[in-house]
Amino acid sequence: MIVVDGHCDVLWRLWEDPERSFSDGTLQAGAERLAAGNVRAQVFALFVPPQVPRGQRLKAALAMVDRWHGEVVENAGFRPLLWRDDVPRVTGGDRPWALLALEGAEALEGELVHLRVLYHLGLRMVGLTWNEANEAADGCGEARGGGLTRFGRSLVEEINRLSLLLDVAHLSERGFWEAAEHYDGPLVASHANCRAVHDHPRNLTDDQLRAIAESGGVVGLTFVPAFLTGGEATRDDVRRHLEHAESVAGEDHVAFGSDFDGIDRVVAGLEHAACYAEWADYLLRYYPASSVEKWLAGNWLRVLAARLPARPMTNL
Template sequence: MFFDMHADVWTDNFWEYKKGNKDVIRNKYKERFLKGGLSGGIFVIYLNANEVENPEEYFFADLRAMTEELHYARDLIKIIKEPSDFKMMEKSLDEKNKKFGVVLGIEGLPGIGNKLDYLYLLYQLGVRHIGMTWNETNAFATGQSGDKNRGLTPLGIDAVKIINELGILLDVSHANDKTFWNIVKHSKKPFFASHSNARSLCPAMRNLTDDQILCIGEHGGMVGMNSYHNFVSQNESEKNLEMLLNHLEYVANKIGLDKVGFGLDFAEYYTPEGEEVSGLSGLHDVTELRNVEKALKNRGYSLNEIEMVTYKNFIDFFGRVRNFK
């Protein structure tokens, strides 16, 4: 089994809906998921607020497309809301009755403007993951493209409190460094970086510093490895699966193998039609997921260790957040 902690599936779904195509999971992705051995993932809604005229209008149109697609795919998708929901992944190993376990996620909050009460609405719709920002500056937080001296706003601090109270997973990927440390200060529950690598191995700002990695581990969080090639290495010859596993081992050596996983951020979900999909050598898209297990076996990892990093660690983390007292 494999759980991908970051997949922009709802982005491509929205694009397909705008073209009049529906039942997208079945018609476009089911066979690809099965080929790769995907059991589920955090499927997120993301928008680049700098590229749309009305972020709120765009966001809620995307949200409506997601909920309609969940109706069409009700025999294919189990929405994960509680730790017990993960049991379905073990029960649906045969392809004939396969259901994918999906955590509904929101990558960045510009789509709700400055309206805190929308967090409750999203929760009631089944959302169990939120990242405060996708690189942009919004009413709540500051992303990697924003002012490095700006972090969480007072409204953002209130949002963190609500996210904690609701037991929603709080994601620090895409937050700038100041926002990260503000979240550390104000979050009372474990948080995670769903799709970020180690900045020491690849100096992209989207990656985590050693201090950030250690902090996530100390707070009971976890880190998901991102397969986006420019976050894996700046050296063309190292933009491959083996280098991604070097990131995994680097982070695991700091915070433990039980606190790492994969948030692969495959470009196939957010690459506009007609453009070439960029991918990592050996792990280009979801159909090549099985290469991860093979590569880990070649490195001497046991079956239990492979299961830990491919899905068990995330299930444990989800339970830590949902059951946190």
């Protein structure tokens, strides 16, 4: 079975250590491991760490975009997933696909023009925050729990205009609901789990799960032990979150967003992207193939086909 993974931090790792390479075998979601796991489409996040000072954040994001184009697309042969009519091609052919996402609006430094520049460079998914507050909204780690700022509302409007996906992972609860109110497409949580199973601020409440489903969106369940159990975690723990998400949101709104290369502690049996092959076999022990196919790829593909922008005539 093919896989579409909603979140990895490969680009941050490459930016953090310029000596590393996408193809050197050291990354959890490097080229060889993605191929071994049959990952046909991978979402690559642009994560600018909070210690990067204002005035340097866009520069850091652009350096990550440069590594994406140079190593993932040009050297490793991934196709950029840019347009709605690209989506049906993900399931065939001999080359995998790569989608570029922004994990937090810090890199925009309060300027919508920076979003448009990143769009022209291939950006197709936007998360408003990481854990902290920024110019757009409060993250889930901000104690005051505020919602969207004036800039944040303008940012969502521009996301709508460009037909980008809005990623609600990391948002405060108030920010989640305000973003949902202003966004006109299917909501996605690229990498998050269920608060009813494990009470963690990065996990989603049942009301949030239902809202994502009602929008036609998808929740990318993640392999972060801290969000699964708070301690050591196994594949059975991921399955507990899967079963809860499916019972609340429905099987058409559940998928996976591993957070590979954003984590140091790993789930036993899901240590890197090559493990997706065994993960598929594991899921087939418990669920019908039609459901497993949706969770591994089909639900992400449906949302991408519904939301990615139409190819401009000038790009034919």
